[in-house]
Amino acid sequence: MSEFRPILRPVLGTKQTVSSATLKLSPLPEGTIIHVLARPGEEDIVPFLGSLAKAAQHAVRPVSPGHWFIVGEEPMPHQEVKSLFAALEPRATGVDQSHGRVRIRIEGKMASRALSKGTGLDLDPSAFPVGQSAVTLIGHIAAHITRVGSEAFEIIVLRGFAETLWDDLARMSLEFC
Amino acid sequence: MASLVPCPNCGRRPKEEFTIKGAALSRPAPGADAADWFNYVYLRDNPRGTYEEYWHHTSGCRRWLVLTRHTLTHEVAACRDAADGSQLEGGA
Numbered sequence: 234m235s236e237f238r239p240i241l242r243p244v245l246g247t248k249q250t251v252s253s254a255t256l257k258l259s260p261l262p263e264g265t266i267i268h269v270l271a272r273p274g275e276e277d278i279v280p281f282l283g284s285l286a287k288a289a290q291h292a293v294r295p296v297s298p299g300h301w302f303i304v305g306e307e308p309m310p311h312q313e314v315k316s317l318f319a320a321l322e323p324r325a326t327g328v329d330q331s332h333g334r335v336r337i338r339i340e341g342k343m344a345s346r347a348l349s350k351g352t353g354l355d356l357d358p359s360a361f362p363v364g365q366s367a368v369t370l371i372g373h374i375a376a377h378i379t380r381v382g383s384e385a386f387e388i389i390v391l392r393g394f395a396e397t398l399w400d401d402l403a404r405m406s407l408e409f410c
Numbered sequence: 411m412a413s414l415v416p417c418p419n420c421g422r423r424p425k426e427e428f429t430i431k432g433a434a435l436s437r438p439a440p441g442a443d444a445a446d447w448f449n450y451v452y453l454r455d456n457p458r459g460t461y462e463e464y465w466h467h468t469s470g471c472r473r474w475l476v477l478t479r480h481t482l483t484h485e486v487a488a489c490r491d492a493a494d495g496s497q498l499e500g501g502a
C-alpha cells in the first residue's frame with residue numbers, strides 16, 4: 234500500500250463567491266453523487282429510486298433515458314454506498330461519482346439570464362419548471378442543469394471541468410454583479 | 411438550417427450539442443458478400459432530398475438518434491431514438 238494518502242481538496246474551495254443582489258454563484262458541498270444506470274426494460278424505476286434515496290438528505294435527478302443522479306450534501310459512508318449499490322441490483326447499477334463530479338449553484342433574479350448566455354436550453358419556467366433537469370452545453374462544457382427553485386439552478390459538471398466552468402459562469406455573471 | 415435539432419428525449423437543442431455520424435443504413439448480415447459489405451462501409455448515395463442519418467446527442471442525453479433531414483433545405487422532418495421502432499428505410 235502506498236505511503237501517500239490522497240487528500241481530498243474541494244476543487245472550487247479557493248474560488249471567490251460571486252454575489253450581488255440579483256445573482257449569486259456558489260460551490261455546493263462535495264457530498265454525494267451516485268450515477269444510477271437502469272437495466273434496459275426497467276420502466277417504472279423512479280419510485281424505487283425515491284424509496285432508496287433518503288428523503289430528507291438525497292434528491293433524485295433525471296439525467297437521460299435510464300440514467301439518474303442521486304445527490305446529497307453529505308458524503309455517504311462507504312458501507313452505505315455498498316448497501317445502496319446492493320439494493321439497486323438487479324434493476325439498476327450504481328456508480329459512485331462523488332469525487333468525479335462537482336455541483337455549483339447559481340441563483341437570483343438574473344441567474345437564468347446569465348446561464349442563457351452559455352446554453353441553448355430553454356430556461357423559461359414554462360419550458361423548464363422547478364424540479365426539471367437537463368444535460369446541455371454551457372459554452373463548450375457539457376453540464377447537467379436542474380432548476381431547484383424558481384430563480385435557482387444546480388449545475389453538475391465533471392470535476393476536471395469545474396474550475397473552467399466556474400470561471401466562465403463568473404464571467405457570464407459579471408454584468409449583473 | 412438544421413441548427414435546432416428536435417431530440418425526442420431532450421427537446422429542441424442547438425446542433426453544437428450533437429455529433430453527426432452519417433447515413434443510417436441497414437447493416438448487411440454477417441455472412442453477406444464482400445461486395446455488400448464494401449457497399450455498406452464505403453459507398454454513399456449523397457442524395458439531394460430527404461434521407462436518414464445517425465446523430466449522437468453527445469452533450470445531452472447521449473442517445474443515438476435517427477434524423478430525417480433534407481440535404482438541400484436542411485429541414486428536419488423527423489427525429490427518433492435509434493433504439494425505437496421502425497426499421498431503417500435506406501437499404502445497404
Ligand SMILES: [Zn+2]
Nearest residue numbers: 417420467471
Ligand atoms: Zn437528447
